Each structure stands twice: as C-alpha cells, then as structure tokens.
Amino acid sequence: MISSAYFKLEQRFRRLSVLRDATEALQWDYATMMPSGGGPGRGEQLAELSGVCHGLLNDPEIGDLLDKAQDETTLSPWQAANLKAMRRKWTHATALSKDLVLAYSKACTGCETVWRTARADGDFAAVLPHMETLLSLVRERAAAKAEKLGLCQYDALLDEFEPGGRSADIDVRFAELESFLPEFLNEVLEKQKIDPAPPMPEGPFDPEKQRELGLKLMTALGFDFNHGRLDVSLHPFCGGTPDDVRITTRFNENDFSSAIMGVLHETGHGLYQRGLPPDWRYQPVGEALGMGAHESQSLLIEMQVSRSRPFLEFAAPLMRETFDGSGPAWDTSSLYRNLIKVEPDFIRVDADEVTYPLHIILRYRLEKLMIAGDLPLVDLPEAWNDSMKKLLGLDPANDREGCLQDIHWYDGAWGYFPTYTLGAMTAAQLYAAALTTRPEILAGIPDGNFKPLLDWLKENVHSLGSSLSAGDMVEQASGKPLNADAFIHHLKSRYLA
C-alpha cells in the first residue's frame, strides 16, 4: 500500500507539473506567435504562475510529508526514485530566502538588459557593475544551496541543471578532452587544407521548401505531428510537453543546411520529451534527466546520426528533390563534406563539434574561478582572451567576440555550460553502444528507417525518465561509466579516416 504521505506528495507535484506545462505553452507562444505589445502582459502571467508554483513548493507541509514518506518501506523503486527527485526539487526551492530569490531575479533582468547593449557595443565596462551585483547574488545562492545539498558551491549550481553532476568528474573528462583536442584540431585543419570541401549549393532557398524538407525528415525520424509542431522563432528551441512537443527553427535563405540541422537537433530533444514514461507523466521521476542527457539526445540525432554519410544517403536525394538541385555541389558526398567542415572561430554557437568542447572548457574553467572568488570580474576579458589563445589559437578582436558573446552568465545561469559537452560525450557513447548492440540501426539509416534507432533510444533512455541518474543511465546503456573515449573515437573516425 502506498503511504498517504507519498500519495499526498504525488498530488502536490502533479499540480506543479501541470502548471509548468501551462508555463511552457505560454513561453512557446511568446517566442513564436505573440505580437510585441503582448510582452508586458505575458510577463505578468509568467510571474503569477511562477508565484503560484513557488507557493505550492514552499508550503511547510511538504518538508513533513517528505520526511514521513521517507520512512515508508512500501515504496516501489520508481516511487522511491520519485520521492528522491521530489526532495531534490524541494531542497533547491527552499534553500533560498524569498528576498534572495527576488534580488536574484531582479539582478538577472537588470544585467541581461544592459548586456544586450553592451554586447552590441563590445563594451564590457558597461555591464561590469551589473555583473558584479549578479555574481555576488549567484555566489550567495551557491552558498545557500551548497549547505542544504552538502555540495561544494559550484556543484550546487551545476546540480540545478545536471542533477547529480559533479565538477570532480567533469574535471577528469575535460582534461581527457583537452589533452586530445588542440593537437587533433591541427591535424584536421591540415587534412582539410590538403583536401578542402567542395563548394556548397547556392541559394536562395525558399523557407517554405526548407520547412517541407524539415517536416519530411522529422516524420522519418519518428516525430509524431499529432503530438507536436514545427514553427519559427528567433532562437530555435524545443518546448511544450510530452503530449505536445513544440520545436522551432529559423530559416537562412542562403544555407538550408543550418535550418535543417537545427530542426534535426531540436527533433532529438523532442523525441526524448515525447518518449518519457507516460505512467509517470506528471511526476518528477517522469521528467527528463538533466541538461546533459537532454543535449545528448539532440546531439545524437544531429551530430552522430544526421551529419553522417549513411544519413546523407537517405537525405541527399530529398534535398535535391526539394530544391531542384543538380550539379557537383549537390552530390551526396559534397553535401556530407560541407556538413562536417571544421573551422575554429570565436563564436561558440557557430562552432563545429571538434572546436565546440574547447569553447566549453574555457567557460567552465572561468566560471569555476568566478564562483570560487578567484577571478575578479574586471579581469575576465583578459582571462577569456588568454584561454582562447591557448585552446583555440585565436585572438578575439573585441569582447563582443569574447566574453560578451553568450547570454548565460549575464542572465544568471552559472553551472550550465559544461552540460553541452557532457551531452556530446554522452551522445557518442550511447550511439556507439546502440550501433554495437543493434546492427539494424545503422543498416536502416540509408533507407530512412529510423525505427530501430528510436526503439533503442526509447528503451535505454527516454522511457527511463529520471528513475536513475544520468551517470547510471549511461553506464546501464553502454556498459561503461561516461568517459571521453567514444567521443574521441568518433571524432577520429569522422575527421581523420
């Protein structure tokens, strides 16, 4: 029999989950449909919903119920995992005083607003005082959470995005990558110099046709349009709920591959969301694992699957058909070569999969120092540029190309960056395991049969929800704890073979 404390918690968290779904729908509308004049009103709606959720989660009764439910011995493994996930959410929510929550929220908005102009002007000094204020509140948050969670301060922030993620593990993985990537990058660039990619297909490419192609590829991958949509937004994202997955893209008339790869990336997120366990639909244990696991699903579809030769055997004919393309630039091999071009650049969001981890390592190292109080913000531009030189061999001409480029820190998100590269490593390790255990996965791809792949992902990742940690999920699916081997192996075979 289920304890009544546990059952009450399930009801409470169900309400929270339903309200979060409503929030998701409002945010999607904000990004895709809302006329500009609706902004302030939508802000009110989101703040009010957030207040309602805060009230539900900070109800003093919850702490008692969590303790009572803990003593129950009748919980199933999923229920026990659910209880653990509830406690984690509750601890994060209640670790902070109401004043700190408000001050932080205000500082985020204030800093982000100034950053938008400062970035455009390349003027770090303009945002510095706001960033100082924000960082000091972030460190207060870190200290408060660290105490409640029994973690170091950086890990307390990381845990918001990556439950169970620990910087000690990341340090090891990132060291493996750092010892490999810079030299590897030089080799790849040498090879590319000798054998450069053929010219790309020339546009313009009608956005409506790009969209049609995107829909065809999504359908082939198993995206269910009875439970989702594809729309346009300034910044592509995957939102919505498991029953109603809303992914977005943006179209570049000169390069259809950027929108299409974006669609495939978001489709990976969307398939994960759709595949979460329906029996635990509104419970914490039914949610996706952290950002690393989520990114592993988008990168598995985009980087591992879609930027591969077998995928192009399926997709290149569709591309030619859609855009009426012919000539050497439209050869399957040319299209593939252009999807795997490596080009060191200052900007993370435009980076290829070889240089991307170096951008992340740079940010991870710097944000750890900042949280520890070991890097005064006034020194950030110089520290950034030094690392950029060391890791990527580049000298940013200004802070717009440097430490002002990403929104994350200026919007209060510290501890987020490493999840991108955890995702890349996880994607490689999972995909290697999938291909080894089910040869029909690779065999199906040139024919556009992705069912074996999706089945494997559902079974080994999606349907598990948060019933185990991201680390245990990877180990269970691949037989090994997460490490950089599969990712390094993947890079070697794609870029040097």
Add this chain to the structure above:
Amino acid sequence: MISSAYFKLEQRFRRLSVLRDATEALQWDYATMMPSGGGPGRGEQLAELSGVCHGLLNDPEIGDLLDKAQDETTLSPWQAANLKAMRRKWTHATALSKDLVLAYSKACTGCETVWRTARADGDFAAVLPHMETLLSLVRERAAAKAEKLGLCQYDALLDEFEPGGRSADIDVRFAELESFLPEFLNEVLEKQKIDPAPPMPEGPFDPEKQRELGLKLMTALGFDFNHGRLDVSLHPFCGGTPDDVRITTRFNENDFSSAIMGVLHETGHGLYQRGLPPDWRYQPVGEALGMGAHESQSLLIEMQVSRSRPFLEFAAPLMRETFDGSGPAWDTSSLYRNLIKVEPDFIRVDADEVTYPLHIILRYRLEKLMIAGDLPLVDLPEAWNDSMKKLLGLDPANDREGCLQDIHWYDGAWGYFPTYTLGAMTAAQLYAAALTTRPEILAGIPDGNFKPLLDWLKENVHSLGSSLSAGDMVEQASGKPLNADAFIHHLKSRYLA
C-alpha cells in the same frame, strides 16, 4: 486614502485577472495551434488554473474584505464601481457548493459529448436523459444564486452573462420586436421577390487572399497588429487580452464574404477589448460589460457599419482588387445587395439580421419555461417546432434543424441567448446616436476613415469598462434607455427604403 481592505482586494483580483489572461492564451492555442494529441494535457492545465482561481476567489478572507471596504467612504467612483464588480464576481463564485460546481461541470461535459452525436443523428431522445440531469443541476445553480443575489431564478443565470440584465426588461423589448418582425419580414420577402439580388461573385477564392483582404479591412478599422493577430479556427472567436487581441475566422472558398464579415464581426469585439481602460487593466471594473454590450460592438461593426452602402464604397474596390473581380456581380451595388439578403431558415447561426431576433425570442421563451419547470424536456422538440412555425413560418424536418442545433443548452449555458438580441438593439441605438452627434463618422466611411467612429466608441463605450451598467452606458451614450426603436428604424430603412 485608499482603505487597506480595498487595496488588498485589488491585489487579489489582479492575480485572478492575470491568471484568467493566461487561461485565455491557452484556450486560443487550443483552438488555433494545438495538435490533437495535446487535448487531454491542455484540459489538465485549464482545470488546474481554474482550481487556482477558484481557491483565490473562495478564500474566506474575501468576504470580510468586501464588507470592510464597503464601509470605507474614501473610495473614488471608479473604486466604488470596482468594489461592486468584485462583489458580484465573488457572490456568483461563492453561491455554489463545491459539490454542485463539480457535478455541474461533469454534467456539462457529459451532455455536450452525447449531444455532438445526437445532433449529427437528429436523435433528441439520445441526449434527453443527459439534458435532464444537466437541467436539474442548472436549476439548482439558479436557485442557489437567486437566493444570494436576490433575483428570480432565470435572472440569476442571466446575470452571469449580462450583469444587471433582467428578464422583465427583456420581456418588454422582445414583445416590441415580436409585434413588428413577422409582418415586417413578409414585407421584406415580398420586396425581394419583386427585386431579387443580383448573382454573387463566383469562386473559388484563395484563402490567402481572403486573409489579406481581412487584414486590410482590420487595419483600416483601427485594429493594432502590435497588439493582436488574425488566425484560423473552426469556430471564429475573439480571445486574448486587451494588450494581445486574438481574433479568428474560417475561410469558405466559395464565398469570401462569409469570412470577411466574420473578421469584421470579431474585429468589433477586438476593438472593444483593446479599448478597455488601461488604468484599470487587471481589475473587474476595467473589464468589458456583459455579453450584450460585447455583441453590440461586434454587430455595430459588422451589421451597422460593414453591411452598409457607404462601407461598400470603400470596401468593394478592395474586394475587386484582391480577387481580380470584374463584371456585374462585382458592382458595389451588387456586392451590397448580396450582403443584406434576407432568407428565413432553420439555423440561427446562418440567419440574417431580420430573422435572427426571432430565433432568439424562441429560445428565450423556451429557456425561461424550462428553468421555471414549466416545460418538461420531453416536450421540447414539439414546443420548438410550434414556435418556429409561429415566428418564422417554418417546419423543421428534424431536431437537427430544430432544438438540437445549438450547443448552448447542452453545454450548460442557460440565460445566454437573449444577449445576442440585446446586442443587436444596442448596436443600432449606439450607432444612430454616434451618427447624429458626429456627422464626420458617416462622412469618413466611404474613404476608409474610421477614426471618428473608433474615437466615439472608445469615448462612449470602450474606455468606460464596467464603471457603469450596460443600461446606463447606453442611456448616457444615446440619451435614451435601451429600446427597440433604433433597431426597428434601422431595419425599415435598410430593407424597405
């Protein structure tokens, strides 16, 4: 100084209003964007939000605050009107037991579901037991609210849709109409027989072009697309909020005028919503008056303005240009004649403005009898058909053409129907007053200058919010209490002149 009780109420009702805005956005998405699989989840979200609002409004503290604020003598007239509107909402919400609210909600869903099939099959017997259950709960609601509001039972239901509306007044107005309309209708039909309308333009009409035309007309009327959108839904409606007005239409490829007149109708609703007083944005007194006043704004734009010769002088050239139309069917005069064709029919939603009130009088009389317990539901089809014969001279071939046609009763909305015809009478009386006081309104229309009209509506209707009753608004704007004279005068001059 504002009493602290009043101030606390403002805060509470502000939260309710913001949450209702969120609900509006979710409902709009449901009707326009949501994939079918999102239905159950969206239902959960709407139910949860409704529960949160119910909790806020049923908090016992509210009753005390209302009483305390009532004793304050420092309230401004708008604050006093706001307090009155708060009390009305609170009384409606708290008049019913939680059990009755749940039973009613369940009965609505149950009856509506069966009705969908019963209507398709013309099978009244199939829905009868569900309607019996629902009606008995509606009567319980009416009794509970009647006691709290000090009204008769029918008026207690009417008051939900038409605050301050009373059946004694409606009886008088509808009697005026009934003594005029049937004979008038015969005269109009005779006149049409002698001088029939010319042929209509022939389709198909590209929906995209219909949409373009709709957007042009909306813009001319003053609809602000920084604060609103036009989309497609199965049943056209006006939703959203004053800052973010979402209107919808549906396109008929064979008759562009149906979508365009629908767009103009919803634009009337939308302009009202947008014009509500911004200083009272999230307070009950800042909301629109009841359904009658709302319908008056849509019918004023659609029936009074848009189906008129001066409007066609402006719009007909746009219609010809949009659809590349030429020939006699596209003459301004032909287009106008086809917009004012009168044709008695069984179906209310397709009715012209001459026969529409007869459909409403029929429903109003029958629903009063049903609420009073004087018309057993088993006798409804016969009573319907008798009235239809008497009022419109028609014999429905089956109940699909008869008492099964409208969703309202089967979805629990009793006391709603008369607001349609209150709206038509109000529209005529307001428009006549506007034209008399500001000659530039009529003068502007052929040139597509609707600013004088919109200014008058803002000043006399929109910006007043609910600071006075619908009756007082009409009297203040037109110098007379609402009556059927202007409507009858309008019909005579449009259809017999």
